[in-house]
Amino acid sequence: MAFRGASAEAVATLTDALSARVDGGADAARVGGDLFSVAGVLRTEPGLRRVATDASLAAEAKSGLVRQLFAGKVDDAALDLVASAVERRWTTTRDLADAVEHLGVIAVVRSEADAGRLADELFAVAQTVKGEPQLRDALSDPSRSAADKRGLVRTLLEGKALPATVALVEQSLAGTYRTVGVALAAYSQVAAQVHGQGVATVRVARPLSDTDRQRLTDALSRQHGREVHLNVVVEPGLIGGIRVEIGDDVIDGTVRNRLDEATRALAG
Numbered sequence: 001m002a003f004r005g006a007s008a009e010a011v012a013t014l015t016d017a018l019s020a021r022v023d024g025g026a027d028a029a030r031v032g033g034d035l036f037s038v039a040g041v042l043r044t045e046p047g048l049r050r051v052a053t054d055a056s057l058a059a060e061a062k063s064g065l066v067r068q069l070f071a072g073k074v075d076d077a078a079l080d081l082v083a084s085a086v087e088r089r090w091t092t093t094r095d096l097a098d099a100v101e102h103l104g105v106i107a108v109v110r111s112e113a114d115a116g117r118l119a120d121e122l123f124a125v126a127q128t129v130k131g132e133p134q135l136r137d138a139l140s141d142p143s144r145s146a147a148d149k150r151g152l153v154r155t156l157l158e159g160k161a162l163p164a165t166v167a168l169v170e171q172s173l174a175g176t177y178r179t180v181g182v183a184l185a186a187y188s189q190v191a192a193q194v195h196g197q198g199v200a201t202v203r204v205a206r207p208l209s210d211t212d213r214q215r216l217t218d219a220l221s222r223q224h225g226r227e228v229h230l231n232v233v234v235e236p237g238l239i240g241g242i243r244v245e246i247g248d249d250v251i252d253g254t255v256r257n258r259l260d261e262a263t264r265a266l267a268g
Helices: 005-023 028-044 046-052 059-070 076-086 094-110 115-131 133-140 146-157 163-174 180-194 210-224 255-267
Strands: 198-204 228-234 242-246 249-252
Touching (some): 005 028, 005 076, 028 046, 028 094, 028 163, 046 059, 046 094, 076 094, 115 133, 115 163, 133 180, 146 163, 180 198, 198 210, 210 228, 210 242
Parallel strands (some): 198 228
Antiparallel strands (some): 242 249
């Protein structure tokens, strides 16, 4: 999620507060789940959202309302974060709910020590959803209840994936993003950022060997000055070579790209 102006400042401050609570022993997984629930309430209750973001109302009144509504229903750490959030200024009304969800994603990511496995699992689920039309349709079907979709996710993933992965895939069904795949890609970026990593999407014609994967990881990490996590996509149609996408940088050394360039040169 991209936040601007006052919202960006608020998110930065709240992220620091979340980190302090988690470092202080708060249950990150529970905090994350509770923040997801509050974000859902804010999205479905426009009246509450308007009041919570009304800059003309006293900050203490807004935080008091939030505490009254959610006390005893969410973890104290989550409640404090939400109360602090409504005291701040937001660039747009929507940003409050988006920020609370974003904090929830960070909390869930912080609940899992194995950052690499979490990133790999999120990417694998996104690829599965993309490649399985029936599953994609089932997860995006507006006639199916949210509980039904969550049940489908649990059936597919529980016992096979990390609890953090299951929680984030379930949250991807909230409709905040255009598709489940887009949501999972955004969550993967957050997971990498939380652990100080960059994310590179690598497209190859054949699977990389462990040695080649490590060599590429090391090279990209040196080039970008921080650890880089690889998401590898095998596309036989590339014929050979490799395409790397990291941030706004694209390095396309695939055979297919070179053939396309030669064809364009001949046509010109």
